Amino acid sequence: MSDEDDDSAAESDGTAGSDEPTDATPDTLNDRLDGVEPDLDAAETEADLDDVEAILDAVAADLEDTDLPVPDDEDEEDPGEALESRVSDLRDDLEAHRGPYAEDVTDAIESASATLTGTRWTDQGGPAVADAVAAFADEVDEVLGTDIADDVDADTDEDVDADDDGADAPADPETLATTLDDAVAAVADADLDPDDDAEPIAALLEATDDLEAGLEDAQEWDDLEVNEQLMAEGFYDVLGHYKDFPPELSALKEWETRGRVDMVLLAKDSLQSEFMQGHCMDALIRMANPDAFEELHQLAQRRNKKAIKALGRMGAGADEAVETLIEYVDADSDPGLQKVTFRALGEIGSEEATQALANKLEMDNDNVRPYAARALGLIGDGRAIDPLAETLESDGVETVRAAAAWALRQIGTRDALEAAAAYTDERSYLVQHEADLAADALDDGDADADAEAPTA
Incomplete structure (x- = not known):
């Protein structure tokens, strides 16, 4: 065939490699x-497909090279x-016509093997897995003429001890996974052709479907086993005539009453229901x-x-958490997180948090600012006196000013008390009340000083 004939043939079946626009139309x-x-x-064979x-590739190439009207x-x-x-729909149809392939079988076996070894099975589920x-293995042997089932029986007899009733315990997952590895190797060695061996491949795929269904039905480590584990740990030993359910x-x-935090943590780690998780966390808080x-x-x-x-x-016992908590001080998008964090920092009492909290006295959210003021009062760092006094003087929200006055009283130095006591004539009852308490504390302090002073 001449070069011209080659070009003509390529042009007619749409496989020409030219970058020039084609004469194709919609x-x-x-x-x-x-x-x-x-x-x-x-199509009956892979070659037909x-x-x-x-x-389809030729049509797609011509479509890409053709300037179609918009x-x-x-x-x-x-x-x-x-x-x-x-074209895309026809490609999907084409793929649906292909196979099945031996690789589909081995992929399914390997997936089942991962499930087998990656799952914790109950005492009841173990034998069901072994049966599956x-x-x-019996089905693979029947289809391929191998002896995989004999190998797994031999492994079970050799490697597994008898259970309490004298019966052989099921093979462990790793041993069973070895059987599945042997099945993968057997399928690969069979060199199954998607055209000539369509029936054996279909039979093997049906067997893998049954295997996956058997694993799905077998009982995994569930709440019953969790209860048994808790029982072995002695968690239920404290029960008498209980009323709660x-x-x-x-x-x-x-x-919790006995102060056994280890048992509370055991329950938290084992009992995953939202109900029990909530009670465990509440117990740890208390x-x-x-x-x-x-x-x-x-x-x-x-x-x-x-x-x-x-x-x-925990107070000072949680001092190592301060660095973590300070990271949440500026979480303005989550006021709930800020509130609980400010209070926790105040209760822990580390002066490392003083500056970060003092900065929040000027934040926009007037529902959160009082928490920052009170946290500073709990910490008791004298460096917070000036920003608290400024908040008391200039903040436009009564609850924030009252919280600042309360914080100054908690710091309790003379400077702090005087800053709060300056507002005894305040029209706001909340602020006036804190100012009166600060003034009383100053008077008590003066009286104590007079009592301790030596007489002439």
Whole structure:
């Protein structure tokens, strides 16, 4: 065939590699795609499907090289987009006609193996898993003529001890996974052809479906096993005639009463219901036990508000959490987080937080500013006197000014008390009340000083 003949043939089937625009039109491209559909339906082998794919590739190439008209009316269908959509749909149909392949079988087996080894099975679920793997091995042996099932039986007899009833315990997941690895190797060695071996491949895929269903039905480590674990740890030993339901709540309350933070943490780690998690966190808040610091600090680093509250209740025992909590001081988008953080920092009492909290006396949210003022009062750092006094003088919100006066009273130095006592004639009752208490504290201090002064 001459070069001209080659070019003519390439041009006719749309495989020409030229960058020049083709003479294709929406009608001619659609006509070519019309011919693809019956070819796709008639395809019986992978080679037939490859031929159809080559035609689609040629149409797609011509479509990309063709400058199709763009409609002026936005409501009118764009021929280019319509053709691209049609090519895409035909490619999806093409892929649906392909296979199944041996690789589909091995992929499914490997997925089941990952489930097998990555799941914690209950005492009841273990035998069910072993049965599912054994049934799958039998099916593979029947289809491929292998002896995988014999190998797994031998492994079970050799590696697994008898259970309490004298019966052989099921093989462990790692041993069963080895059986599945052998199945993968057997399928690969069989070199199954998607055309010539369509029936064996389909039978193996059906067997993998049964395997996956068996694993799905087998019982995993669930609440029953959690209860058994708690029982082994002695969590239920404190129960007598309990009134609360579930019994875990009664046990939790008793361990809290006994100050056993380890048992409360055990319940928190084991009982994942929202109900019990809430009660466990509430118990840790009330206990304020430094033994729970590490667990609570980790939760606080994830912005858990109850954990932050519990750290605050620990006071100085949670001093190592101050750096973490200071990071949340500027979280203006989460006022709830700020409120619980300010209070916790105040209760912990570290002067490291003074400046960060003092800066928040000027924040926009007048529902949060009082928390910053009160936190400064709890810390008691004298450096907060001036910003608190300025807040008391100039803030436009009564509750904020009252909180500043309260904080000055908590700091309790003469300078702080005098700054608060200057507002005894204030029209605001809340502010006047704090000012009166500050004035009384000054008078008491003067009286004590007079009493201690030596007489002439």
